[in-house]
Amino acid sequence: MFTVFYGAESRDGLRGLKLILALSLASLALYINLYVFQGMLPAIAEQFAVLPSHASLLLSIGTLSMAVSLLFVAILSDKFGRRTPIMLSLVALLVVDLMFLFVTSFEQLLWVRLLQGVTLAVLPATAMALFKEQLDTKQLLVAGAVYIAMNSLGGIGGRILGGLFSQYLSWSASVWGLMLVTLVLAAPALWLLRETTAGFIPPPHHAQKRDMLTGFWLHLSHPSLRLTYVVGALAFLVMVNQFSFIQLHLMASPYNLNRLEVTLIFLCYLSGTWVSFHSVKAINHFGHKRLLPMGALMMLLGTSLTWFAPITMIILGFLLSSLGFFLIHSACNSYVAVTAREHKAKATSLYLCCYYLGAAIGGPLLMPSWLALGWHGVVYTSSLILLVLFGVSRHLARIK
Numbered sequence: 001m002f003t004v005f006y007g008a009e010s011r012d013g014l015r016g017l018k019l020i021l022a023l024s025l026a027s028l029a030l031y032i033n034l035y036v037f038q039g040m041l042p043a044i045a046e047q048f049a050v051l052p053s054h055a056s057l058l059l060s061i062g063t064l065s066m067a068v069s070l071l072f073v074a075i076l077s078d079k080f081g082r083r084t085p086i087m088l089s090l091v092a093l094l095v096v097d098l099m100f101l102f103v104t105s106f107e108q109l110l111w112v113r114l115l116q117g118v119t120l121a122v123l124p125a126t127a128m129a130l131f132k133e134q135l136d137t138k139q140l141l142v143a144g145a146v147y148i149a150m151n152s153l154g155g156i157g158g159r160i161l162g163g164l165f166s167q168y169l170s171w172s173a174s175v176w177g178l179m180l181v182t183l184v185l186a187a188p189a190l191w192l193l194r195e196t197t198a199g200f201i202p203p204p205h206h207a208q209k210r211d212m213l214t215g216f217w218l219h220l221s222h223p224s225l226r227l228t229y230v231v232g233a234l235a236f237l238v239m240v241n242q243f244s245f246i247q248l249h250l251m252a253s254p255y256n257l258n259r260l261e262v263t264l265i266f267l268c269y270l271s272g273t274w275v276s277f278h279s280v281k282a283i284n285h286f287g288h289k290r291l292l293p294m295g296a297l298m299m300l301l302g303t304s305l306t307w308f309a310p311i312t313m314i315i316l317g318f319l320l321s322s323l324g325f326f327l328i329h330s331a332c333n334s335y336v337a338v339t340a341r342e343h344k345a346k347a348t349s350l351y352l353c354c355y356y357l358g359a360a361i362g363g364p365l366l367m368p369s370w371l372a373l374g375w376h377g378v379v380y381t382s383s384l385i386l387l388v389l390f391g392v393s394r395h396l397a398r399i400k
Contacts, residue, residue: 016135020143022192023127024150026090029185030123031154032161033093033116034062036178038244039162039263047171048106055106056244058113060360065117066124067356073125074349082130087193089122090186097179101172125349128337137338141280144334149276152326156269163263224289225339227396229351231292232332233358234389238299238382239325241362246306246314249375255311268318272326279330288335291327292393298324300386307379328393329355 037044037058045055077085096116103109131143161181165174247262249255275282282291302321306314336351369377 025189027150032158035158043166069121070349229354237358237362272322289397295324295328296390
């Protein structure tokens with residue numbers, strides 16, 4: 001997959017590989033910080049004396065803060081560049097992690113999480129735009145595939161790490177552990193980003209105030225991009241919230257898994273990591289748009305398999321759903337990067353804003369089904385949403 005870098009001039013090829021490695025490490029740090037608290041909710045509820053349902057606000061407020069901040073970061077990125085904001089955000093992330101040590105109430109914890117969401121928005125808002133500015137089309141596909149794969153590994157690592165922290169460590173020890181992991185990943189990412197500075201072509205600047213919102217309107221008025229944003233939102237709405245409700249299902253009878261054991265279901269993300277690494281071949285063979293209904297059907301079949309009680313069926317279903325979801329996400333992310341010819345960071349940020357807003361509204365949307373019918377209610381409602389996703393994907397595939 002990386003042979004596309006060897007055909008380029010050696011110095012440019014090496015610089016491209018360093019850039020991919022830098023943003024991959026930064027991505028791991030970002031998604032570990034975003035999802036680590038999902039595995040720690042019982043411990044957080046106990047530490048700050050709140051109900052577990054209230055503790056879940058920590059996830060929603062971080063996702064919402066990140067989603068909204070993506071749009072503002074895109075404006076600043078188009079004006080001031082990509083690398084410097086990414087480097088500053090990694091340093092800020094370490095500072096915010098340190099602030100978690102000093103919170104004394106759940107309200108303070110929410111405010112720090114809100115601030116963390118702002119720092120986490122910088123990398124996803126700028127990464128694909130930076131790749132597109134510095135790599136050719138073939139290299140961009142490889143970079144996007146590796147970057148999305150690292151996103152999935154960060155999501156897996158963060159949730160399982162949270163389960164380990166919750167099971168064996170105190171709150172303060174968990175925060176120190178999170179800081180250490182962030183530092184180990186952020187330090188080499190910062191060094192590599194600094195190493196790749198020489199020879200970079202600066203991004204175009206859109207300095208006039210009247211132009212700041214032009215890019216957003218430009219991309220929203222593009223029929224294919226607009227539908228791509230909807231596809232990403234619907235796919236992530238189902239995917240991330242199914243993983244939340246299945247934990248509750250597996251902690252209840254007859255499974256009775258503990259806090260750590262239940263987070264192991266996130267290992268099913270590994271099928272998504274695999275398909276992300278191989279998405280370049282699939283995109284080249286089928287094209288971006290044709291992959292989307294295929295991914296939706298995989299998610300629908302995987303969701304259907306989880307209806308059955310044996311845990312092997314549940315695992316198989318989530319493996320298939322993860323594969324379909326990351327096929328969709330890889331294709332959407334790459335399509336947005338390739339299609340947007342100007343205001344590139346705004347195009348990516350709009351996609352990710354819709355993507356994370358989908359995740360934020362998915363919990364409240366699926367909650368009534370969970371309360372009424374348990375996991376079977378979640379499967380039923382998710383299947384209806386996935387049928388809508390399939391229809392939208394088919395329509396998008398027909399647009400030239």
